[in-house]
Amino acid sequence: MLGPETERLVGHLSPLGWSRRECERLAPLTLRIRALARERQAVILGHSYMTPEVQFGVADHRGDSLGLSTIARDTDARVIVFCGVRFMGETAKVISPDRTVLLPAPEAGCSLSESITGDDVRRLREQHPQAAFVCYVNTSAEVKAECDVVCTSANALAVVEGVPQEEVVFLPDRFMARNLQALTRKRVIGYSGRCIVHETFDPRTLLDWKARHPSMKVLVHTESPEEVVRLADLAGGTGDMVRYVRDSDAQEFMLVTECGLADRLRAEFPGKRFLGTCVLCPHMKRVNLRNVLQVLESPRPDQVVEVPEEVATRARRAIDRMFEITARKTDVARPHSGSGEASPRCE
Ligand code: SF4
Known part of the structure; x- marks a missing residue:
């Protein structure tokens, strides 16, 4: 089983520069998590700001908080593991009150x-x-x-x-x-x-990159300051950005948002180039494969979302x-x- 799992990981992660050796090392853990999720009848949701190993290693669905919550509601899963921050787990619970919703990192907040x-x-x-x-x-x-x-x-x-x-x-x-x-x-x-991520973007950086890459499309999250949004070819949420990249003939993009989305799109669209700046969200990065495994094995009371x-x-x-x-x-x-x-x- 490790061979096919390694191949699956190589398929997703090699466009991000991961080596076969790294994928081989990851495979036992992702395999264990995915088997446990099946056993527990759990669906694993990976927000687009998660690390590549969470998004491509174990998540059944990648996307944004409300869309993922809606997808989870429409599955037969008894358990929802939300790889994201606390408000996302609450949204999933509000939409699916009859399911058990688990957060691998319940301390992960959001400014x-x-x-x-x-x-x-x-x-x-x-x-x-x-x-x-x-x-x-x-x-x-x-x-x-x-x-x-x-x-x-x-x-x-x-x-x-x-x-x-x-x-x-x-x-x-x-x-x-x-x-x-x-x-x-x-x-x-x-x-x-x-948002401590999007407030940091600076129009001068965008202008500098635009000057060097005139055909590059700039996609800006609307949580960013207005002088940054004004420079955008597209201003919207992460779902808008995914669709824009998918549907556009352009080859070069700058994603003015959290770094996880650029990783996701590099893996999903290996023929396109993603340039420029991004910022890590420390809250989102609290989720990792170790705490995903732990929450499936034996969730602590603070990891079970109650509303x-x-x-x-x-x-x-x-x-x-x-x-x-x-x-x-x-x-x-x-x-x-x-x-x-x-x-x-x-x-
Ligand atoms: S990037 Fe982080 S701080 Fe910003 S809105 Fe998302 S979770 Fe909150």
Whole structure:
């Protein structure tokens, strides 16, 4: 069995520079994890910011948090192992309350989701009683439960335009709020949340790379500052970037986001070139094959995601509202399942 597993790993990881020897060393561990997942009836989800050995070694599906959660819901799996950060596990639990959701690294947080609590949203509601409250999917279940509707980076504008109110409190990413304000006539009230990865990108670096590679396409995550987003050929979420690379005739791309996505796309599109800068998310990189194995073998109580039913019900309502609004706006906003790529409209 080790031979075919090594070959499978070589097929995925050699475009990233992994040697056959490295794949041989990895094979016993990935084989053990995949066998254990089958035994436990578990589906393993790998966010696009995971390391290549997680994404290609053990994940059944690669993609973004909401799309992966939707895919997991549509499987027969009893257990969902979410290789990602805490809010992602909560989203999976909200969408699939009857499944056991496990986080290999439950201490993995997120600067964005931790920037705001349910109490903060309740306070803001007192200050803006007429406004619609839209929250980005990168929030805790508690925050989603306090909001009217959830959105992803791909559908944020459709959601803001789709709510009836003219005033929208957009939580918690300050840059996404500013980027949205540039696109809508509605009044968008932002918050102070920030992603420690995307806030670091600098327009001068992009300009420098663009000058040296004029045919290169620049794909920027909308969690980035507005002066960076303005330089983009595509501004969106990671799912948008995957589709852009897949569908584009261009050969050179710069991905202004976390490094895991560039690794993923190098492996999936070995004929294309990915240049320039990226930044590692220390939270995402807490997940590794050792803790994936451990969580499957014997999960600790803190690795089992629990969301109180009352919170989950209200959070689910805010997510369902997003699908209602985006379905009204466009028929491409619905989730789909059954492939290695997550929903076309999910962060
Ligand atoms: S990349 Fe940013 S938004 Fe994503 S988990 Fe890390 S800190 Fe949070």
